[in-house]
Amino acid sequence: MQPTPAQLAALDAADPLAHARGRFRLPEGLVYLDGNSLGPLPAALPDALAATVAGEWGDGLIRSWNDAGWIDLPVQLGAAIAPIVGAEPDSVVACDSVSLNLFKLASAALGLRPGRRTILMEADDFPTDAYVMQGLARLAGVTLKRVPRADLLAALNDDVALLLLTHAHYVTGHVHDMAAMNAAAHAVGALTLWDLSHSAGALVVRLDADGADFAVGCGYKYLNGGPxxxxxxxxxxxxWDAALPALTGWMGHAAPFDFAGDYAPAAGARRLLTGTPPILAMRALEAGVATFAGIDLAQAEAKSRALVHLFADGAAGLPGVTVDAPPAGRHAAHVIIRHPQARRVMAALIARGVVGDMRPPDAMRFGFPALTTRYADVGLALAALQAVLASGEWQDERFAPRGMVS
Ligand SMILES: Cc1ncc(COP(=O)(O)O)c(C=O)c1O
Structure with missing residues (x-):
């Protein structure tokens, strides 16, 4: 059933997070439902970056590593991200990509579980997670075992060094019970590594309380840190003391500017740093993380949940598409709508000013980050989807697939 504009307006008027949209610069008239792939531009970011470029870099030059605190930005940003993922400040650092951080932490896990020969992960998780583990497995001479979600618990045994899981699945939106999976892994002596790319900033995450060992997460999706x-x-x-990643660099050294001949790990999560931090990108991420000031993530999760359900229910009645019902219980802040020509239909929707993305072969993905999405957007997106499907305009040549990024 489609919600009426009046119903949606009432929901927006009562939304305790409605004010957060003002923290962003969003193009007028655009319905942006892809913050799960690239968060929108924080309003404060351009000035913050300009000040860093002109003042810290232009005027301060090399002195800014100390004077502007550049050298500590990865740990300071980590401390700012920590409450968003339920971690203590010194347990988190901002650095590198999810892919690289997966390698570092999984290799550290293997080091902590010598003699165990298996890395276990869920089949069909985001490809980079598998690709990185395949490379590490080759290097370390261990086996990567990929099993369906339903078989994960049965596959845990005393040969498993590491269980790698995506907290919220990038397509299905399934959310693992983090505490239960940590407990199950620990019961057989295995460690856990969580990919929070689709939950950090979207859902309540409690790394410390739920007993996680390691985690990685994305800066450019829900954290709004820029491409x-x-x-x-x-x-x-x-x-903190025993974990030693196989990829170690001078920024993770206990005293990088001693220029010592041999690696000695820095204390805590700082040892996970590798090379010189990209300061402009760090400042942008800082502005992105700042958009979460005062935000109650339980409220954010509940709002995204409501938006997802409104959209899924409304789309379920449209001809030619099938809606993946949001998983029972907790789920991600996005939902999948299937159409055999998903890429073309999405291109036609984008031309009408409703932006989502698609994942092969047939999934259109719509994300509903709580900070930026209005209830009214659900109505606008449903109306556009209905129009695209009814007109068949997606068959037009101008919507033929082009460009690598979908
Ligand atoms: C679950 C998941 N993990 C990892 C990545 C990619 O991470 P990165 O490009 O930072 O290595 C993505 C990107 O969409 C993702 O969805």
Whole structure:
């Protein structure tokens, strides 16, 4: 059933998070439902970046590594991200990409579980997670075992060094019970590594309380840090001393400017740093993370949940598409609508000013980040989808697939 504009307006008027949209610069008239792929531009970011470029770089030059605190930005940003993922400040650093951080932490896990020969992960998780583990498995001479979600628990045994899971699945939106999976892994002596790319900033995450060992997450999606923003990495306090990634660099050294001949790890999560931090990107991520000031993530999760359900229910009645019903219980802040020509239909929707993305072969993905999405957007997106499907305009030549990014 389609919600009426009046119903949606009433929901927007009562939304305790409605004010957060003012923290962003969004193009007039656009319905942006792809913050799960690239968060929108924080309103404060251009000035913050301009000040860094002109003042810290232009005037301060090399002095800014100390005077502007550049050298500590990865740990300071980590501390700012920490409450968003339920971690203590010194357990998180901002650095590198999700892919690189997966490698670092998984290799550290293998080091902590010598003699165990298996990395276990869910089949059909985001490809980079598998690609990185395949490379690491080759290097370390261990086996990567990929099993369907339903078989994960049965596959846990005393040969498993590491269980790698995506907290919220990038297509299905399934959310793992983090505490339960950590407990199951720990019961057989395995460690856990969580990919929070689709939950950090979207859902309540409780890394410390739920007993996670390691985690990685994305800076450019829900954290609004800009295209290719640095990712983050989490190291539970109990591993601060012993965890040693196979990829170690001078920024993770205890005293980088001693220029010592041999690597000695920095304390805590700082040891996960590798090379010189990209300061402009770090400042942009800082502005992105700042958009979460005062935001109650339980409220954010509840709002995204309501938006997803309104949209899914409304789309379920449209001809020619099938809606993946949002998983029962907790789920991600996005939903999938299937159409055999998903890429063309999405292109036609984008031309009408409703932006989502698609994942092969047939999934159109619509994200509903709580900070920026209005209830009214649900109505506008449903109306546009209905019009695209009814007109068949997606068959037009101008919507033929082009460009690598979908
Ligand atoms: C679940 C998940 N993990 C990892 C990535 C990619 O991370 P990165 O490009 O920072 O390596 C993505 C990107 O969409 C993702 O959805």
């Amino acid at each position: 290719g923003a640095p990712a983050f990495a989490y190291l539970a306090r109990r591993h």
